[in-house]
Amino acid sequence: CCNWRGIECNNETGHLQILDLHGSNMHFLTGNLSKLEYLDLKVNSLQGPIPSQLGKLTCLRYLDLKGNYVLHGEIPYQIGNLSLLRYLDLGFTSLSKAIPFHVGNLPILHTLRLAGSFDLMVNDAKWLSSLSSLTNFGLDSMPNLGSSGHCHNLQELRLRGNNIDLLSPHYPNSPSLVVLDLAVNDLTSSIILGNFNFSSTIQELYLEECGFTDKSFLVPSTSIKKSSSSLVTLDLSSNLLKSLAIFHWISNFTTNLHALSLDHNLLEGPIPDGFGKVMNSLEVLTLSSNKLQGEIPASLGNICTLQELDISSNNLSGKIYSFIQNSLILSSLRRLDLSNNKLTGEIPKSIRLLYQLESLHLEKNYLEGDINELHLTNFSKLMELDLTDNSLSLKFATSWIPSFQIFRLGLGSCKLGPSFPSWLQTQSQLSFLDISDAEIDDFVPDWFWNELQSISELNMSSNSLKGTIPNLPIKLTDVDRFIILNSNQLEGEIPAFLSQAYILDLSKNKISDLNPFFSLEYLDLSDNKLSGKLPQSLGTLVNLGALALRNNSLTGKLPFTLKNCTSLYMLGVGENLLSGTIPSWIGKSLQQLEILSLRVNRFFGSEIPTGFGYLLGLVSLNLSRNNLNGEIPDEIGNLNLLEFFDLSRNHFSGKIPSTLSKIDRNLGLCGEQLNKSCPGDETIAKPQGLAIDGEDDNSIFYGALYMSLGFGFFTGFWCLLGTILLWQPWRIAYMRFLNRLTDYILETMEVNMGKCHRWLTG
Structure with a gap:
């Protein structure tokens, strides 16, 4: 051994x-x-x-x-x-x-x-x-x-996430400390270096998420400048700092910093230009997730030691040309993140001089223009590139072979098409790929589907991808694999290897057949051309959380095996041709359901199963446009979390539980929601004639006004809409439009409310 x-x-x-x-x-x-x-x-x-x-x-x-x-x-x-x-x-x-x-x-x-x-x-x-x-x-x-x-010999002390008091005599301290980590402590009452004298030997100081505000830095930093020359790492992220004076305070405190983190604060205004001129030893600078404005100061481009710069998720504007005009000075830069800002203009070709870059994030800006091979020529070490959500056009020769092997590639909303990018065949290490909404109008080559063995997150939605997906004998090993292919023109059946994914979205395609499934936890096949009965194999997806099959041509009953999917929180099979009675096992077995939509089918029966009363987490229930009848069980009224409930266009009768709504077009129903008394209810007569005694001279004016409005409405209605309603082809088209619009609005509200509820409840 x-x-x-x-x-x-x-x-x-x-x-x-x-x-x-x-x-x-x-x-x-x-x-x-x-x-x-x-x-x-x-x-x-x-x-x-x-x-x-x-x-x-x-x-x-x-x-x-x-x-x-x-x-x-x-x-x-x-x-x-x-x-x-x-x-x-x-x-x-x-x-x-x-x-x-x-x-x-x-x-x-x-x-x-x-x-x-x-x-x-x-x-x-x-x-x-x-x-x-x-x-x-x-x-x-x-x-x-x-x-x-x-312990007087301590060199590294980590007290992250404790209830500590810096002034306590029991607080463990040492004059020889090199690393001090006090992060995730409540130090809101402390004034840095005013209440506590940090050791002059400290090289790394971690103070993130300590509740610091601008008042915590009231002590002039010039008074302690000599004691801070050894500090090389300072982390003040995730605090409540607002004033840009913190930059001045730090530059006076020490100019030897190698790493500075001020991300996730409330800093607002332009980055001081002088800061980059003074901090000429910085290797890592993180200012992301603040409210910084203005242009990126050119002085940051003069820090020759800079290796990582992250100023993402701010309100920075202007062009990036001035920042990287001295690209040779920034030749040590390995990671650059300017994403989620308001940067404009083109990406200059001089960016290729940043030949040490391993990660480049420019997504979610307003950049425009063309990107070609010259921009990426020297990026042999590049592992991450994200240009998503810009107005960029990528124009690469079909014979182009990149010098890099990339792991994460985001090109969503960039123009790649109309041909499928053949240079992706050279990228054997891809783990994340987003080429959604890229104007690709082409067949997906077979070699690409083989690449899925290494890709764990794939988004090719909102293109015009054509053809069938080949049934390849490959195994997807990543347990959290996301495959998003919706809004394309893919057709045929779903190959078995895709069902190994964690999330699979093939909605809004032309998929016509279902294959057995394996480990899926999210399956969306809405808006396809599925027909026939739902396979019994759906019941093998015991970890399935969401199943969306809306707007297909599925027939028959809901498969009995679906009751094995006890983790389902969303089941949407609306707008199909499903029939039979609503299964009672839905309420007894699928008690995790939050969204249930069986709308626009052919379900019939004399009652809603009383077992629905077990669905205590239900937020949205839509049974509209079926052939259901009978009374609404009282148990439905006990669903306290129910926010959307639609039984409209059925044939229900009897009394409505007082907590329900959306029950129009069920003529046999009664209750206060419909202003219709039920048999045995006490009728309360409304007093009449009170308005007569209160009439005044203005009533003549308002009477004439209302008559004029009524006449105008009558005339406009028959001139503009009368033709539609009287001419049969127009009338049919118009009513179909209204029905589809109503259904779309209701379905969208239903799903969004469910998502909102899941977000609020964590």
């Missing part, structure tokens, strides 16, 4: 020394482990308590049990017997109760991480001080931290 991966033995004695089994789901250890020095079992799905026998591995120097979320119980005190232990990580487990004092009896332990162990507590304030060799300490997400004492 010494030759197995992750296992190493002593060459002389043969004893096991290293066991690296992380992520292997190995739940037991056998053999002679008395000389074991290295044990890595992180992310191993371990369950139960930590065995106390670990305390007998007295030669152990490294122990990592992180990420075993089901590991529970106390930390065995026997771990304190491991006197040679240098590294211990018990983070992100379900361990509980107090950290045993014996853990402090580890004289040469230099790294201790207990992150995410929410139920661990500290009862002895001296336990940390006894770890005299400790240099790396992590207690992330431990709100029960309490008092931990001091």
Whole structure:
């Protein structure tokens, strides 16, 4: 076994020394482990308590049990017997109760991480001080931290997600700190460097999501400039900073920064041009998701050390030419993200001089013009390119072979067509591809479908793709595969390999046949040419969450096996030719349903199944335009989350539950919603004649006005619409139009309300 991966033995004695089994789901250890020095079992799905026998591995120097979320119980005190232990990580487990004092009896332990162990507590304030060799300490997400004492040799301290007080005498601090992580703590009352004097040795400072506002930086940064020369990484992201004065504060605080993150704040206004001139050591600058305006300052293009620049999701405008006019200076740039702004103009050919680029995101802007081979000539390292939602035309020669192998490619809404882009055949590493709405009017070549073995997210919707999808013997291995092919002209049957996807959208095509399905969780085949009965194999999709088959020509009954799809939250089979009674198993088996649409079919029967009362999460129910009759069961009135309910154009009768609406064109119904009394209801006469006594002279004027309006309406109605209503061909066409418009509006409202409800309820 010494030759197995992750296992190493002593060459002389043969004893096991290293066991690296992380992520292997190995739940037991056998053999002679008395000389074991290295044990890595992180992310191993371990369950139960930590065995106390670990305390007998007295030669152990490294122990990592992180990420075993089901590991529970106390930390065995026997771990304190491991006197040679240098590294211990018990983070992100379900361990509980107090950290045993014996853990402090580890004289040469230099790294201790207990992150995410929410139920661990500290009862002895001296336990940390006894770890005299400790240099790396992590207690992330431990709100029960309490008092931990001091450790003067600490170089790395991570207290992310705790209830800490920077002024507390029990706050663990060290004059030799190099890395300090206080992120995700409530520090709204703190004034940076006013309440707390950071060590002059700190090189990395993480303060994201601490609730900082502009008031947190009131202390003049010039007063502490000399103590901050060592800082190279500063993260202030996800706070509440608004003022651009933060740029001035940082530039005075330190000019040696290599990485600065100010993303996800509320910064508003133009990026100060002088900032790029002063911060000439920056390698990573992140300003995304703010409210920054104006043009991209040219000074940012003069930072020769810059490797990553992300200013996406702002309100920046102007052209990008001035920023990259000195492309040779930016030759170190590896990642550039200017997406989701208001940038205009063309992409200059000089962008090709950024030959180190690995990721380029320019999507969701107002860029225009042509892109050809010259723009991408030197991008041999490019792995991500996204130009989606611009007005760009890509004009590549059919013989063009890119110098890169790209993983993520987004060209949605760019003009690629009319031919299918043949150069994609050279991209064997594609994982994400979006060429939707790209004006492609062509057959999809067979070689492309073979590429789906590596593509996990594919969007080719809203083109004019033609032909059939070949039934290839390929296996889609990615469990979260998205395949979006709607709004094309694809025809034929659905090949078996596509049904291995997680989400499959083939709506608005010419698909005419269904094949057996396997692991789908979202299937949309609306607006196709499907006919015949629904296959019983639909019942094998036990993980199916959404099934949309609207507007086809399906016949017969809903397959009984569909009751096995207990995860369904949306079932839409409206506008077909389905018949029979509404199955009672819908309410009993599909209790996760939120949207149910059986509208415009041929369902009949004398009642709605009372089992529908089990659908407590139902938001939208549409049974309109069928041949249903009988009374509405009282159980329907108990669906408290129901927001859209339509029984119109059926033959229901009897009393309406008081919580329902949309029940027009059911002449036998009665209730207060229709202002129609039911048999046995008490009739209350409305008082008459009160208006006569209140008449005045104005009534003559208004009477004449209303008569004039009525005459005008009568004349216009017969002049403009009379012809339509009296001439049969026009009348039929007009009524069809109104019916389709009404159905479309109702269907859209129904689906959107369901989506909104799912979004609000998380």
